[in-house]
Each structure stands twice: as C-alpha cells, then as structure tokens.
Amino acid sequence: MTVIPVYRSWQRIETWLAEHAPRTFDSLRPPASADAISAAADELRMKFPADLVESLRCHDGVSPGHGLFQFPGGDQPLGIDAILRRGRMDQQLWNRLGEDHPDETYWHPEFLMFADSNPPDGLVLDCREGATFGAVGTHLKGGGTSFGRWPSLAAFLHELAGGLEHGLAMGWWRKFVPVVWQETLLWEEEPQPLPVPRSLREVAATVAAPAAPEVGQDPLPVVAEEGWAGEYASFCLSFVRGLDESELLRRFGALADTHRPRSRGQAQADAQRWTAGLLPVVRAGRCGQWAFGIEEGHRWEGNRSEVLRRLSRGTQAVSLSFSGATTMSYYEDGEVVTVYDTRRSYQQPGEGDPFDIFPELPAHGPAAGRLLPDGRTSLGSLEVPTERTPLLQRATLRAVCGVVSDHFGIDLPPGALTGELASAQVLPVLPGVDGRYRPPTELAEHITTASEARLRTVLATQMCSLAAETGLDTYPEVIEALHRAGQDECHGVDDDSPLGIRLRTVFADAAAAWSLPRDDDGHLLIDLSERDAWQHRANAAGALADALSLPAREVIGSVLHQRRNPDWRAEFTEQLGEAPHEHRGAPPHERQVRTPTAHARRRRSTQ
The missing domain is CATH 3.40.1580.10 (SMI1/KNR4-like)
Known part of the structure; x- marks a missing residue:
C-alpha cells in the first residue's frame, strides 16, 4: 500500500x-x-x-x-x-x-x-x-x-x-x-459478534464429577493462635441473632441440592471445583442465640452489603473478615449501622461512626485512608515497619474479635469451626442497584426535557435492544421482565423470584467464566470469546435490574452505557421523537x- x-x-x-x-x-x-x-x-x-x-x-x-x-x-x-x-x-x-x-x-x-x-x-x-x-x-x-x-x-x-x-x-x-x-x-x-456462551455447569454435565474429598481431610493451614482468629489465615465470619443454620444458609442464597455436612477442606475443594460451578461455600453452626457462617477463599459473601441486608432482616447481623485488613460490619433489620475497616478511617454514606457504638475498637493506624477537605479520599501513610505489619494486623484482628464478643455476648467456643458443619454452595445474591453510570453528557438536554413517562418507554425499548445484543433475551423470565420495564412503577427484583434466580445465575456463570478454568490437560473449558460474551450478558443483567428498580432518569445511563450498536445516539433520540444528529462514514444529504x-x-x- x-x-x-x-x-x-x-x-x-x-x-x-x-x-x-x-x-x-x-x-x-x-x-x-x-x-x-x-x-x-x-x-x-x-x-x-x-x-x-x-x-x-x-x-x-x-x-x-x-x-x-x-x-x-x-x-x-x-x-x-x-x-x-x-x-x-x-x-x-x-x-x-x-x-x-x-x-x-x-x-x-x-x-x-x-x-x-x-x-x-x-x-x-x-x-x-x-x-x-x-x-x-x-x-x-x-x-x-x-x-x-x-x-x-x-x-x-x-x-x-x-x-x-x-x-x-x-x-x-x-x-x-x-x-x-x-x-x-x-x-x-x-x-464483534458474540458467541452463544456455554455455562460452566453445562460443560460439567458432560463429564463425570470428581470424587468428593475423604471425610476428615483438612489440607489447609492452621494459624497457631488462640481465639476466633486462631484457625484461619484469612476468613469471613458472619453472625446472625435468632436464626438456625438452615435459615442462615437460605439467606446467604444456598442452593438446596448442595446442602450437606462439610469439613473445612471439603468446603474449600467444592468451592474450587469447576464441575461444581466454582460457587462459594458457606459452613454454618450455632453458638448460644447466634448462628454463624464461615467462609474462606477469595470470594466472601458475608461482607457484601446486599447479603448483610438479607441476613439482618428482622434481627441483627455482624460480619468480621480478615485478609491482612480487618473489617467489622454491623447491620440491623436490613440497614447498615456501622462499618469498621482498618483500611479507611472515614464512613461511607449511611454508616455511623463505629467508635460511638464500640469505643473499645483499636484506633486506625497511619496506613488507613482518610478524607481530604474537598471530600475526596486519600491513602494514608504507608510508613509502617514491614517486619511488624503481620503481627500488628493479627493483634488488631484479635482486639476486634474481643470487642464483638463482649458487645454482643457471642461466645464462640474453641474448636467451633473445626470438623464438619452444615454447609451449602450459594448462588450469590444480586448486586445492589445504583444507576452507576451517568447519562452521556451529549444527551443530557434530551434526557432532561423528556417527560418521565416518555423516558420510561424509551428506556424499555433500549433495554430490549441491549438484551437482544447480548443474548439476555434468550431467557423467558427476562422476556416477561422486559414487558414490565416500560411501566411507570417498578418494584425491583426479588432475589428469590424466578427472574432474580435467573439473573443471579447469569452473574455466577460470568464469574466462573472469568476464572478461565482448565481441564486436566490444561485446555480452557470456556474460551475467551465465551468469557467476553458472559461479561456482556452480566452487564446487561445489571442494567435490567437497575431498570426495574430505579426512576428512568437515574437508570438510563446504565442502559445506554452498555449498548453495542455504534448508532445508539441516533436511535435513542429518534425514539424520543426528535430528529437524529448522528451518522457514520459518508455525510447525510443537505448537511x-x-x-x-x-x-x-x-x-x-x-x-
């Protein structure tokens, strides 16, 4: 050339x-x-x-x-x-x-x-x-x-x-x-054309499932330390007042056909087994008036706000997690009370000051993030002696465990987390809706001047296009929900409804695909194009949940942000009843x- x-x-x-x-x-x-x-x-x-x-x-x-x-x-x-x-x-x-x-x-x-x-x-x-x-x-x-x-x-x-x-x-x-x-x-x-992605669960159905680990097998390391922290290098431990183990697991999102006693090692093996969908596993028990759930691995459900709202509905829930940093979250009847996090010394919207409720909590160290005068956040000083950091982190964890025990009267006896406990794999509950994407700046005037009713109708049309572009409209539960998306009143998505379970499954399939699991010969079980297709479908699922839960002006940005058609601006304004202002390639006539x-x-x- x-x-x-x-x-x-x-x-x-x-x-x-x-x-x-x-x-x-x-x-x-x-x-x-x-x-x-x-x-x-x-x-x-x-x-x-x-x-x-x-x-x-x-x-x-x-x-x-x-x-x-x-x-x-x-x-x-x-x-x-x-x-x-x-x-x-x-x-x-x-x-x-x-x-x-x-x-x-x-x-x-x-x-x-x-x-x-x-x-x-x-x-x-x-x-x-x-x-x-x-x-x-x-x-x-x-x-x-x-x-x-x-x-x-x-x-x-x-x-x-x-x-x-x-x-x-x-x-x-x-x-x-x-x-x-x-x-x-x-x-x-x-x-680019999206393939029809296979679910990891569909792939697993074509092979013989591996044998379960032997009872009592516990290959994971134990930290030589007394107290709650003494058995786990990292963990998430959630307590809920007044529930039994079965109800605790249900609120976590447990799959009924995966309930069985598991040891710590068995739970880890099932959470990491691709033939089981790479879903998290929660083990549950009781101590006094409190039920508890223990998790390991890199995906903890118990420190998600959406899960804590479910766990605390009608009661109290406190979650304590550790991975070098210590986090303690306290919720009552579906609402956050406070969060203590050694990584930040400020509160997110809705959170109370943890030291007002728990004065004995350890003070934040110099590495904790802080708020600047203009409202932005700032990383704290990292000048903590590196040779002392692990010891300081474990000491902070033990102190927070003691505060939780004393304040709530939780007496977790030695050995409570060892051996077999009731357990289940969980289908993670839906993420919170937040309309995270603002409408595109170039469309702000169009969106501001449109009536809410008209914008809701166009939102539903855009959501139908997005579902078609990503394959989300292949599910009957979604088709029915798309019909409802244009109604003036939207009441959200119930996690346990058929639509909620379908969307949760899409998110779980997308998360499993992102782990890029391989078979025994090292071959990818889900290829990269399928992984990307799952991600687009999960993004559309999140936009649909937003569209069914929020006013049209708050959610339209989430839907438009995911559109795959480059001409979506012209399409959107035409649907609003305005002349298009967009073209590609050669110009239109009379310009x-x-x-x-x-x-x-x-x-x-x-x-």
Whole structure:
C-alpha cells in the first residue's frame, strides 16, 4: 500500500472534519514552530522522526474543550509543550529506576508519547535508531508497549484519513468506528459478534464429577493462635441473632441440592471445583442465640452489603473478615449501622461512626485512608515497619474479635469451626442497584426535557435492544421482565423470584467464566470469546435490574452505557421523537459544509 505524506493525510482529515464535524475541526491548533520542535528534541536528547515534525507543523495538538479531536480509542494528539512535559517525566522516572527499570517491551528511554487520554497510557513513537525508527505503538500501564501495527506516523494518519472518509473501523486490539454527533467526531467501539456462551455447569454435565474429598481431610493451614482468629489465615465470619443454620444458609442464597455436612477442606475443594460451578461455600453452626457462617477463599459473601441486608432482616447481623485488613460490619433489620475497616478511617454514606457504638475498637493506624477537605479520599501513610505489619494486623484482628464478643455476648467456643458443619454452595445474591453510570453528557438536554413517562418507554425499548445484543433475551423470565420495564412503577427484583434466580445465575456463570478454568490437560473449558460474551450478558443483567428498580432518569445511563450498536445516539433520540444528529462514514444529504479555517489554509500554502 502506498502511504501518502503526513501533510496530505492531514489535509484529508481536515476536509472531512470541516464538512462533517466542524466543532471537532475547530479544535485543531495552528502549527508549532520549527524552533520549538527543534528545542524540544534537543532537550530530550532525541531525534524526532520526520513524520512527527511534519505532523506538528500541521497542528500543534488540539485545544481543550468539548468535542476536541481524538484518535480512535480516545487518545488526543499532544502539542509540542505537552510532548516535552511528558518526555521529561518519563526520563526522570527512568533515571530514578536505574537498574531496576522494566525491560524494553515495557518502556525505553527513547520511546516518545505523542498522544494520550489517560496518562500514562497513550500512543508512542519509537525514536531508537534502527529499522523500527518512527514506528507507532501503544503503551498501557499494566501491559507495556506494543508495536507492529503501523510502521510510521505517516501510515497511521493515512489509515485514519481513509477510515474517516469511508466509515471504516480502526484500532489496535479493539477497533473503533467514526461517529458524528452534533458536529463533533466520536469513536465508538466496533461490536464483534458474540458467541452463544456455554455455562460452566453445562460443560460439567458432560463429564463425570470428581470424587468428593475423604471425610476428615483438612489440607489447609492452621494459624497457631488462640481465639476466633486462631484457625484461619484469612476468613469471613458472619453472625446472625435468632436464626438456625438452615435459615442462615437460605439467606446467604444456598442452593438446596448442595446442602450437606462439610469439613473445612471439603468446603474449600467444592468451592474450587469447576464441575461444581466454582460457587462459594458457606459452613454454618450455632453458638448460644447466634448462628454463624464461615467462609474462606477469595470470594466472601458475608461482607457484601446486599447479603448483610438479607441476613439482618428482622434481627441483627455482624460480619468480621480478615485478609491482612480487618473489617467489622454491623447491620440491623436490613440497614447498615456501622462499618469498621482498618483500611479507611472515614464512613461511607449511611454508616455511623463505629467508635460511638464500640469505643473499645483499636484506633486506625497511619496506613488507613482518610478524607481530604474537598471530600475526596486519600491513602494514608504507608510508613509502617514491614517486619511488624503481620503481627500488628493479627493483634488488631484479635482486639476486634474481643470487642464483638463482649458487645454482643457471642461466645464462640474453641474448636467451633473445626470438623464438619452444615454447609451449602450459594448462588450469590444480586448486586445492589445504583444507576452507576451517568447519562452521556451529549444527551443530557434530551434526557432532561423528556417527560418521565416518555423516558420510561424509551428506556424499555433500549433495554430490549441491549438484551437482544447480548443474548439476555434468550431467557423467558427476562422476556416477561422486559414487558414490565416500560411501566411507570417498578418494584425491583426479588432475589428469590424466578427472574432474580435467573439473573443471579447469569452473574455466577460470568464469574466462573472469568476464572478461565482448565481441564486436566490444561485446555480452557470456556474460551475467551465465551468469557467476553458472559461479561456482556452480566452487564446487561445489571442494567435490567437497575431498570426495574430505579426512576428512568437515574437508570438510563446504565442502559445506554452498555449498548453495542455504534448508532445508539441516533436511535435513542429518534425514539424520543426528535430528529437524529448522528451518522457514520459518508455525510447525510443537505448537511451544511464548513471549510478549513484560515490557519489551516495558511499552513497548506507553505507545504
């Protein structure tokens, strides 16, 4: 493929933007001066690729503000001043790391960031002398730097110009298509076809289940320490007043056909067995007026607020968990009373001050997060002697156990957590609804001016589209719920209803797929495309739960955020009864045409 010069690609980009996205076109800054570019290269002691120099002589980055020009994926081109600041920062970091620097697949002092959206991630130029000089790559903080897609900035801009002109997808691991909305250029991820994902439980049904561990087998380590903490290196222990073991397990979300006595080792084995769906296991017992549930592993149900609300309904529940940090949560009749967490010294909304209720609690250490005057949170000081930290953590745990025992009169006898206890695998209850995604800024006016009734109708239509895009509409319980989503009054989702159990199962299948279990030969049981399909389906399930529980204005953002159709903005506004403002690729008829600004014309005349 013949690659045209950088300035010619910029001319094509400018022409397309001026015609279709004039607000974005106007964000392109005038050229950088040759002297500024040369001075930056000298300070960084780098040889800038000629393509970068030519690009900066076209546009010195972009002006901040709504609708600014971005490359596919959201990276915005940096001006020479920003390139210099970023280069200084990277070189200072590299020099400070010294011999402990990452290898060159992560970063090299002659890599140069020329576009970013969320520092330190962005687009990189290879400024090392050699065959790869001038290549364009991507840098991710957690993944390092990758090259191989574009041998030069000229090739990158050439592909970008063609993508805009023909509405083609462009990108690295993920590809994005150009979308115009209200005279601005946006990039929407190109949706890939989702497979029909298999459930891990469906795969397990095709193989013989492994034999259960022998009774009494207990391979897990025991901490040599007296008290509640003395048997477990990490755990979650939940107490509920006035319940028996069966009711405690039911409130946890236990599956009836998995009830049986289990030892500690058996519970761990069942929780980690893929043929059992990788579901958590809770073991239950009683001490006086209190029932207790004990969990190990990395997924604890007993410290989730949704579970504690169920456990405490009509009574009291207190949960104590430890994994280096100690957390104690106290709930009454479905509502939080207080939470003590050694990782933070502030309260979340709705939580009371734990020291008002439990004055004997250990004070927070210097490592606990604190609130700043502007309401943001801050990490605390980490200057705790590392050789003493485990001992201090265990001492804090023992002190909190003593406070809980004294305040609630819980007398957990030695050995209460050993041996076999009543137990069951649990199907995790639904996460709380919160309408976590705000409506897109560009649609705020449309959403604000629409009536609640109209918005509720459109919300239901959007939810139906999302369910179809993700396969969530393959379940009869969901189909019935989609009919209800357009009603003026929504009453939420009962965890134990057919719909609630279906959505909980979707979340459980998605969580199991994310663990990427393998068979005895090391082969993936659920492939990566199925894992991604489960995640999309679980996200849609969460949006549906929100749609059935919250006012339309609070939840519309959650639904729109998950949509996979790049033209969802036009679809949404058309459903609201307004004219569409979005298109992809070639422009619609009768659109006003803008011409390049004066600075762009002057720059062209100098080429």
